[in-house]
Amino acid sequence: MVQKKVPWHAIWGYGAHIKSTPGLLYVQKRSFQSSYPLDDIKHLLLVGGHTIQTATINRLLEKGSWLSFFDAHGTPLGTLRPFGGIGNEDISCLQTSVPSHRYVVEFAASSMRSRLLWLEELDSRHETGLFYRGEQDFLHQALHEVEFLVRIEEIRRIHSLSTTMYYEILSRLVPPELEFRRRTHRPHFDPINAMLSFGYALLFGNACVAVIGAHLDPDHGLLHQGGGGFIYDIIDPLKQSMVDSVVLDIAQNAKVSGKFELSQTRCVLGDDLISLLLERLYSTINQKMIDENVYSYLQSLHGGEFTMYYP
Template sequence: MVRFQINQDRSLRKWCLRHMTEKARAWVTVAGFGGHIKATRTTLTVRKKNEERRYEIRDVGHLIVVGGHTIHTSAVIALLRGGASISVFDADGRPAGQLTPPGRGDPAAELRNAQNRAFGHTYALTFAEKAMNERLLAIERYGHASGWDLLYEGELEFLHRSREEYQFLIKMDELRRLHQMNTDMYYEVMGRTLPAGLGFQRRKKRPHTDPINTMLSFGYAVLYSAANVAVVAAGLDPDHGVFKEGPGGLVYDIIDGFKPTMVDEPVFALARTGLREEEYETGNGRCILSECLTSRLLPVLHRTVREERIAAVVRDLAHSLATGKTFSPVY
């Protein structure tokens, strides 16, 4: 048993060194349809529509292919020989397979073992603090740009003090309750910046009866898909969250801090410009967005949901779990 544990620890240390090298190299994501991916021994070329991007093979740590594209075997060979992994997903973000360089063993299994051992209160606190920081910044950005009438007296100070209490909460349930209360308060504050006729007062569970909650859920689904691809590609278990529980828990942990800038702000901005009555239906106890409204919203989300920023947080998390170093993501 002792010999097995020593060998296991050595294997993880070797994997950590490889992972540290990959962390310092770029993750290249090719999404959508119609891309052409090829390579020489030194250069990876990605052509999509009229755009062509080139990367030095030595600078690529992971190629993530989502949707329908043409990939030449020259790219596969050059990347694997260069020490990069390749992950393939269908258009809906479901994993189809992964290629890893020879000698890697099963890096996903090793990382998930580290995830099972190391995940705990410290990681949950980091996710909660980062997410609340982003929500406070979103409130303050709106206040500086459009005035502070959205806030009742002492409300912002209360949120800041409440945020500072996170670090003193030892029990996970207490941290979850306080974070949920602050998140609910954030949505109530931002709801005051929207036209009253849209019926949004706070974030609610499905089925939604107003267009704002419906658009937010639509945007969060786009964000979730992007983050899930990065999590699976990294070899992490998407269902093993630390702050959020249940299926997709880790993905929800990761995207919580991205919601204010990548989804909330563009949805709220679109709503402030005005929604026409024909752009959504609110009958039968639920709201349904028209194709016209989703076609307005989706291009905005494609601009604001930044896969490279999400991938950077996922890489930082995997690196922290593999090496034991502090998890300090930048949202």
């Protein structure tokens, strides 16, 4: 993956002090200070709680830059844009006018490929093998076919079917006492599904920040439909490496029993388990890769190639 400089910049966490000179943005966090050319920042994204000088806000707006604010989980709160400046209507129009088939194929194939490669890696390390008869061949055939399907409904159907199989195959590596059989909708009644949803929520927030930074419509899904559909498109090929691998490793190597509560309404993760998850996910959720994928899509709207990157 070739690293590109994206036109947005996100400041995460809490406690940063943000100031500027006419040419540079300074970010002071504890004893560390970073600086960035103001001309390179077309959209400043503040995630969490920080202090920013009004003079810095004025400079950014004068240069035509946007500022967006998010809570600590990446949920959008609001946006400042230059007075009288143009909005993001042009990009939204491009999103809806560009033919969607190639994007749907790329999102689906990338997701299916990343999961199949990992399952095969796990299978090679499993003494008795991981796949039941015909499963591996089916997944390979599905991946091959998805790139030649014409109807988007068929692509969504085969992607959904292979995703369901993926979680069912993965469940064979989870200790049976954790009662994980397949991916379920909320509310969850086992800790694995609860941990997956927790991780996906974090990943969703990170991707949402990048999508807003690129002035893209987060609800214009291609492979996925509904609210936040485009963000789900972006994170789907990344779930395996950034979340699933962490959850499986914790399930296999950490003592999960006793670190969650199962009530009549749902499974509640304990504080120790959440802390462990956060520590691990902060090291695997790769913001640069998320930014690269969003930027690749943005560039493709203007005629460039679109490629999804995943570890």
